[in-house]
Amino acid sequence: MSESIKQLSKLPVRYCFVMNPYPGFRYSSCPYCQHKTGQRKIPLLIHVEPLHLVALNYTCRYCQTCDLLIANKHEIESYLAGMFIEAIPEIVGNKYLVVGTVEKTAWRKGMHQSMLVGEMLPYASYFKETYRELRAQRPGWYKVGQEPPILEPPLPKDWIKGNSSSSSRLKPR
Numbered sequence: 001m002s003e004s005i006k007q008l009s010k011l012p013v014r015y016c017f018v019m020n021p022y023p024g025f026r027y028s029s030c031p032y033c034q035h036k037t038g039q040r041k042i043p044l045l046i047h048v049e050p051l052h053l054v055a056l057n058y059t060c061r062y063c064q065t066c067d068l069l070i071a072n073k074h075e076i077e078s079y080l081a082g083m084f085i086e087a088i089p090e091i092v093g094n095k096y097l098v099v100g101t102v103e104k105t106a107w108r109k110g111m112h113q114s115m116l117v118g119e120m121l122p123y124a125s126y127f128k129e130t131y132r133e134l135r136a137q138r139p140g141w142y143k144v145g146q147e148p149p150i151l152e153p154p155l156p157k158d159w160i161k162g163n164s165s166s167s168s169r170l171k172p173r
């Protein structure tokens with residue numbers, strides 16, 4: 001276990017988190033409680049193997065009832081690819097994990113003073129809980145009692161080994 005990850009485990013906890021693997025699908029209602037979701041723009045703390053921590057300011061769907069942030073996997077991966085493809089292309093496609101959030105004020109200060117992400121850790125929170133990636137059922141007409149099959153999410157597009165195309169990547173804002 002790396003030092004940065006050991007430090008992470010001591011952080012206070014805030015928010016539950018789940019990844020949505022369906023591009024273009026917005027979860028305007030919560031997949032767990034069905035309440036309407038809102039938006040919350042918050043810097044997400046992401047650990048990329050082997051040893052990289054990044055903070056990405058990202059607009060999540062947010063369910064107040066469940067205290068749940070929902071992030072779109074393809075967007076996150078597109079931003080990550082944009083961050084790393086020139087500086088450290090060999091880690092693009094590595095395993096990564098969204099581990100928590102960073103206080104906005106600390107994140108903003110970090111942007112201006114090029115603070116290392118490690119220095120933001122005192123202002124970071126670990127997620128209370130991370131749920132398994134969402135799965136939706138395939139839409140269509142089904143007979144009574146017939147269980148709709150699971151809709152397989154598309155494969156990663158930007159966060160893959162050996163990807164050097166820059167056409168569709170998102171730029172962090």
Ligand SMILES: [Zn+2]
Pocket residue numbers: 030031032033034035063064065066067068
């Ligand atoms: Zn909910």
